[in-house]
Amino acid sequence: MAILDLLTYPDVRLKSVSTPVTSFDEKLHSFINDLEDTMRAGPGSVGIAAPQVGHFERIVIVDVSSKRKIKHHGRLILINPEIIEWDGLEIGREGCMSVPDYTANVIRAKTIKLIAFDEKGIEHQYDMEAYEARVVQHEIDHLDGLLFLDRIVSRRNDLFRRKVYK
Amino acid sequence: MxxxxxxxxxxxxxxxxxxxxxxxxxxxxxxxxxxxxxxxxxxxxxxxxxxxxxxxxxxxxxxxxxxxxxxxxxxxxxxxxxxDGQLHQHQVPNVRVSVHSADRAGIVAKVTTVLAEAGLNILELESDVGGNETKPFYIMQIEGIATLGLPALELALQTLFSKQPDIEVKLEPIETMVM
The missing domain is CATH 3.30.70.260 (ACT domain)
Known part of the structure; x- marks a missing residue:
């Protein structure tokens, strides 16, 4: 077990584009264990991407199972993830272990269809929504060198959904 | 520096x-x-x-x-x-209140008074007056911390709305996810 050092903004390495994983070997499994330990060590963290610890391969871990009643797939190791369909838009507030003391509203697709490999190299397809879909989009952004800072929307122009009290 | x-x-x-x-x-x-x-x-x-x-x-x-x-x-x-500077100590909001109605005196006072009594600490309030001079409307967005919980705010707004049905008020939790 090892908790890895996190890169934090404005470290320019966070802008790097990560390369696909090609061998699903013991070295990969060992790194995934350390990456997961690092995620679990972050208070309330529900996801992590390899470049956040300075490892520039397309590896993401997501686990939103600790959150309130929502649809999710539990603990997921997502390797070379690719979003193949998007639908809907939703604003939500995001924070990031790589961007301390700052949170902001970000627009993400509400539902996504995702293809990713697991740690053994087996391909899976996932239909995700809301919270889990948001985390995956945030993490895949890391693989492409993007932070949520690149996607902030103004509160002043937030969508307003009507609610009627009766 | x-x-x-x-x-x-x-x-x-x-x-x-x-x-x-x-x-x-x-x-x-x-x-x-x-x-x-x-x-x-x-x-x-x-x-x-x-x-x-x-x-x-x-x-x-x-x-x-x-x-x-x-x-x-x-x-x-x-x-x-x-x-005092107090940088790097951001408080994270957990509730957003959005309000709009025809513009008239007292909207902000009424809404913020019931919210303050129900424990809302406002971190940010933005408001605009839209429409035109004969038919102005008022729109306000508040983000803050519900120090006494969301149900207290919900109840306060429901009570207000029962007396002021022409004010549209929406309260929604903000869940910040850290990744």
Whole structure:
């Protein structure tokens, strides 16, 4: 077990584009264990991407199972993830272990269809929504060198959904 | 930056909007060796408003001497307060309240009073007046911390709404996810 050092903004390495994983070997499994330990060590963290610890391969871990009643797939190791369909838009507030003391509203697709490999190299397809879909989009952004800072929307122009009290 | 013996000030500037206000003010501060912290700068009606945290080794009087000529030149009112900096201690909001209605006296007072009584600490409030002069409407977005929980706020707004059915109020939790 090892908790890895996190890169934090404005470290320019966070802008790097990560390369696909090609061998699903013991070295990969060992790194995934350390990456997961690092995620679990972050208070309330529900996801992590390899470049956040300075490892520039397309590896993401997501686990939103600790959150309130929502649809999710539990603990997921997502390797070379690719979003193949998007639908809907939703604003939500995001924070990031790589961007301390700052949170902001970000627009993400509400539902996504995702293809990713697991740690053994087996391909899976996932239909995700809301919270889990948001985390995956945030993490895949890391693989492409993007932070949520690149996607902030103004509160002043937030969508307003009507609610009627009766 | 040498943080030794620097102090924080809140600099307030308000006046008729024109091009270049921000550039001129911040350039003078930069050239005088000041650092900037958090700021809110926006146009309200035809006015431009600046609330700007400034970190400087200068005294309040020196800062005023520095800024008064440019403020006069731009016809801005200038006000300077010594403050505690308190950066890097952001509080995270957990609730958003959105309000809109026909514009009339008392909306903000009524809504914020019931919310304050129900424990809302406002971190940010933005509002606009839209429509036209004969039919103005008021829209307001508040983000804050529900110190007594969301149900208390929900109940307060329901009670208000039962008396003021023409005010549209929406309360939604903000769940911040950390990744």
């Amino acid at each position: 040498n943080l030794k013996e620097t102090k924080w000030f809140m600099v307030t500037l308000v006046g008729k909007d024109q091009i270049g206000i921000v550039a001129k003010i911040t350039t003078i501060l930069y050239e005088a060796g000041c650092n900037l912290g958090e700021a809110s700068m926006l146009r309200l009606g035809g006015n431009f408003t600046i609330m700007l945290m400034v970190n400087s080794q200068a005294s309040s009087e020196d800062l005023e001497k520095l800024l008064q000529p440019i403020a006069d030149n731009l016809q801005l009112h200038l006000h300077i307060d010594a403050i």
